[in-house]
Amino acid sequence: MNKTLLALAALSLSVSTTALAQGAGDALADRADHALENDGIAWDFVEGITTEVGPRQAGTEAEQRGRDWAVAWLNARGFENVADEPYQMETWIPGDTRSAEIVSPFAQPLTVDPLGTSASTGPDGITAEVVYFPTVADLMAAPDGSLAGKIAFVSHSMTPTQDGSQYGFAGPARWVGAGIAASKGAVATVIKSVGTDNHRTPHTGGTSFPEGVAPTPAGALSVPDAENLERMFARTAEDGRPIMMKLTLTPEWLGTTTSGNVVGEIVGRDPSLAPVLVACHLDSWWSGTGAIDDGAGCGIVAAAALNVEAAGQPLRTIRVLFAGAEEVGLYGSEAYSEAHIDEPIAVGLESDFGADRIWQFQSNFRESNPELHGKIAAAVARFGVSTSTAVASGGADINIARDQGTAIIDLQQDGTRYFDLHHTPDDTLDKIDPAQLRQNVAVWTQVVGILANEPGPIKPRTGD
Amino acid sequence: MNKTLLALAALSLSVSTTALAQGAGDALADRADHALENDGIAWDFVEGITTEVGPRQAGTEAEQRGRDWAVAWLNARGFENVADEPYQMETWIPGDTRSAEIVSPFAQPLTVDPLGTSASTGPDGITAEVVYFPTVADLMAAPDGSLAGKIAFVSHSMTPTQDGSQYGFAGPARWVGAGIAASKGAVATVIKSVGTDNHRTPHTGGTSFPEGVAPTPAGALSVPDAENLERMFARTAEDGRPIMMKLTLTPEWLGTTTSGNVVGEIVGRDPSLAPVLVACHLDSWWSGTGAIDDGAGCGIVAAAALNVEAAGQPLRTIRVLFAGAEEVGLYGSEAYSEAHIDEPIAVGLESDFGADRIWQFQSNFRESNPELHGKIAAAVARFGVSTSTAVASGGADINIARDQGTAIIDLQQDGTRYFDLHHTPDDTLDKIDPAQLRQNVAVWTQVVGILANEPGPIKPRTGD
Known part of the structure; x- marks a missing residue:
């Protein structure tokens, strides 16, 4: 056990004792405990939006229906100042045709979906030789121009991790693979899906795609299909037979369309105090119904806000932000920050990593406000949530918190199975474990309740 | 513990003792033991055919490529009398367009695949109100004519079972649902997938479809999509709003095409004795690559035949039958029986229930040839295979054994996860557990080896 671990263990002990002392007779704690066993609000949201709206591709009429649905839901639940705050965006849609077919020597269809911002092959597709790169590093090492007329196949290996950290390790195959391949002359790129299923x-x-590089068609093969293609390359490694693929992807750019952020508030007793911002995103990729990404997150933050209110009107206003167009480039989060940059928030939190249980809590004020950090840590310990010395940086939906340099809390969810489902057709309601969803709501209720009743500055600035 | 269980327990004890006595110094047992840890033949087959051929829809050129591949593989492995025995069939293909879209009130796409023998909606699809039947029994109870102009949605509930018995319970939604709905006027039918995933x-x-009832379009929704549709019906149950679906399925009948059975032999020392027939099927549905259904089965039976030979040339010939066109109606199995009905086989066995471990052995000669039944039971006990009083009836690929009234053995595989994958795009190589596949080969090696070295009649007829 090293020094850091010892220190954490000591902290953990003091935390547990405090939690026991605080729990009794505390209306907020009681409400959080109640949510752990009984909360139906988050489920109601995610069950409702996945059933009644389904996929919510950014910038489309489906996303608009999602916003309309969310506005009605927030109003029905008693939120105040509910609004759909529109902004304009350039909108990409996946199109109706998606196929990848090995033409020779091992003719068979593979399953593929286009990547966001992929160009179209046109309805007749592109047929070309496939060149295999086991990793992005191998692709980077390919000589300039060497992929002229070819389809690049970029693979990788990804391991499930509780903290989701392998997304950073495997993600580049998707994030930059197609752009690098295009810059070396490739006519299209297919990647192994960045997933663990x-x-x-x-x-x-x-x-x-890098500045100056024309976008090409780009798709993700399912993991079993990518493995199959790898086996084909293992066979042709010796004899050099070319593997020919016909790829047909027909995404389109619709031009400028309207997207929007949905907001609502639990108004606090002292509206002069900066509000607590709790965020998620409302859009989803077209292929799933946006249950774990991120209907669940919106359900969790809204449920927490309502539970805090049920324990007594909070001191500060709690503002919920259901951001638009996160998946395609954080348009909503950026638009929200731009529109509200001059309205200070006290602290920002988002829920955007599925619906499995929270196991760790991080803040960016552990050193500047250790008392509050410790109070929160103590209060969530009974839900199996430890703390960490890592500094919270927030996620995609709370640009404003980073732009304002304000307090941020990360409530880390278990990501072990998140990348089984992330951005797939399988992101559907049945993947949500109601018990783990309730644990999220319980922890969020406790944390947001403490923050919303905190009179002093949450992240004191130097000199305050 | 009841009487039957006590009797089984006693049998089991005697079996174990015999197995221990027999095991030592037995080349066949040694080979089976070796296969348990080392067999690569079955994997080589299923890895090869799924990678190099992929889906093998009955009656198509893809099935023909599968036969060509299998013939080459059997020859390369040293089988004798390898042949592709052709027959003609009426061939249905799924077509390229498959979509189911809820038009109102909860507009969103659902995932659907056509059922075999489904009619086409035409490329423009059919839009109609959906009528929900929780079970086939509810559909049967609908008045004649009551579905005129409607799309029937037939659901069911299915539980994973080790012996696969819930296929009989849930299967009718698929087997007869569309025909019943069509007979009551439905313009199309969608079912909840008969699956446990x-x-x-x-x-x-x-x-x-029943005689005199014109086939209609018929599709299977994925389980999550069917559950979503059920939730929609729960919402409209009170207000009666119609749920409108646009269904587009474009299957085609190609007319008469050529399919075939692939056969090969390990020739025995006494060709005058009736052979042991070991069977599987080579075709698959178009959507998967036919790994567990039934590439694995062909790999298992072929590996067993080769392992038996490796232990010493058997007394009887072992004939492998890779049947064609099983999925769409047992065409290959029937054609084989018709062509070879006058050539008696000694015993028939098939492997066509995935690649998970064998847990039970059944025969149809337990009473007429208890000595041989007991010998087999004793020999497979060390692999965790129990016996049963159930009478083996064989499966889809050994019509000839039933038609000839000959001996049949069923080596029951664990079906707990079979219906997660059965007939889906997910039937791919990665679903096969190599260790469980080897256990299959070990058990098959042991059983086929005993049968192929049995001099007397395996299922003595009355009076023999």
Whole structure:
């Protein structure tokens, strides 16, 4: 056990004792405990939006229906100042045709979905030789121009991790693979899905092309299909037979369309105090119904806000932000920050990593406000949530917190199975474990309740 | 413990003792033991055919490529009398377009695959109100004519079972649902997939229409999509709003095409004795690559035949039958029986229930040839295979054994996860557990070796 671990163990002990002392007779703690066993609000949200709206691709009429649905839901639940705050965006849609077919020597269809911002092959597709790169590093090492007329196949290996850290390790195959391949002359790129499952459900997600490089068609093969293609390359490694693929992807750019952020508030007793911002995103990729990404997150933050209110009107206002167009480039989060940059928030938190249990709590004020950090840590310990010395940086939906340099809390969810489902057709309601969803709501209720009743500055600035 | 269980326990004890006595110095047992840890033949087959051929829809050129591949593989492995025995069939293909879209009130796409023998909606699809039947029995109870102009949605509930018995319980939704609905006027039918998974991978499979009832379009929704549709019906149960679906399925009948059975032999020392027939099927549905259904089965039976030979040339010939066109109606199995009905086989066995471990052995000669039944039971006990009083009836690929009234053995595989994958796009190589596949080969090696070295009649007829 090293020094850091010893220190954490000591902290953990003091935390547990405090939690026991605080729990009794505390209306907020009681409400959080109640949510752990009984909360139906988060489920109601995610069950409702996945059933009644389904997929909510950014910038489309489906996303608009999602906003309309969310506005009605927030109003029905008693939120105040509910609004749909529109902004304009350039909108990409996946199109109707998606196929990848090995033409020779091992003719068979593969399952593919286009990546966000992929160009179209046109309805007749592109047929070309495939060149295999086991990793992005191998692709980077390919000589300039060497992929002229070819389809690049970029693979990788990804391991499930509780903290989701392997997304950073495996993600580049998707984030930059197509752009690098295009810059070396490739006519298209297919990647192994950035995912940890073995189902025929490709993982889409955004990709990007460097300045000056014309976007090419780019798709994700499902993991079993990518493995099959790898086996084909193992066979042709000796004899050099070319593997020919016909790829047909027909995404389109719709031009400028309207997207929007949905907001609502639990108004606090002292509206002069900066509000607590709790965020998620409302859009989803077209292929799933956006249950774990991120209907669950919106359900969790809204449920927490309502539970805090049920324990007594909070001191500060709690503002919920259901951001738009996160998946395709954080348009909503950026638009919200731009529109509200001059309205200070006290602290920002988001829920955008599925619906499995929270196991760790991080803040960016552990050193500047150790008392509050410790109070929160103590209060969530009974839900199996430890703390950490890592500094919270927030996620995609709370640009404003980073832009304002304000307090941020990360409530880390268990990501072990998140990348089985992330950005796939399999992101559907049945994947949500109601018990783990309730644990999220319980922890959020406790944390947001403490923050919303905190009179002093949450992240004191130097000199305050 | 009841009387039957006590009797089984006693049998089991005597079996174990015999097995221990027999095991030592037995080349066949040694070979089976070796296969348990080392067999690579079955994997080589299923890895090869799924990678190099992929899906093998009955009657198509893809099935023909599968036969060509299998013939080459059997020859390369040293089988004798390898042949592709052709027959003609009426061939159905799924077509390229498959979509189911809720138009109102909860507009969103659902995932669907056509059922075998489904009619086409035409490329423009059919839009109609959906009528929900929780079970086939509810559909049967609907008045004649009551479905005129409607799309029937037939659901069911299915539980994973080790012996696969819930296929008989849940299967009718697929087997007869569309035909019953069509007879009551439905313009199309969608069913909840007959499966136990929760992935967006529909389970296709054959359906049928009664004499005089014109086939309609018929599709399987994935389980998550069917559950979503059920939630929609729960919402409209009170207000009666119609749920409108646009269904587009474009299957085609190609007319008469050539299919075939692939056969090969390990020739025995006494060709005058009736052979042991070991069977599987080579075709698959188009949506998967036919790994567990039934590439694995062909790999298992072929590996067993080769392992038996490796232990010493058997007394009887072992004939392998890779049947064609099983999925769409047992065409290959029937054609084989018709062509070879006058050539008696000694015993028939098939492997066609995935690649998970064998847990039970059944025969149809337990009473007429208890000595041989007991010998086999004793020999497989060390692999965790119990016996049963159930009478083996064989499966789809050994019609000839039933038609000839000959001996049959069923080596029951664990079906607990079989219906997660059955007839879905997810039927791919990665689903096969190599260790369980080897256990299959070990058990098959032991059983086929005993049978192929049995001099007397295996299922003595009355009076023999």
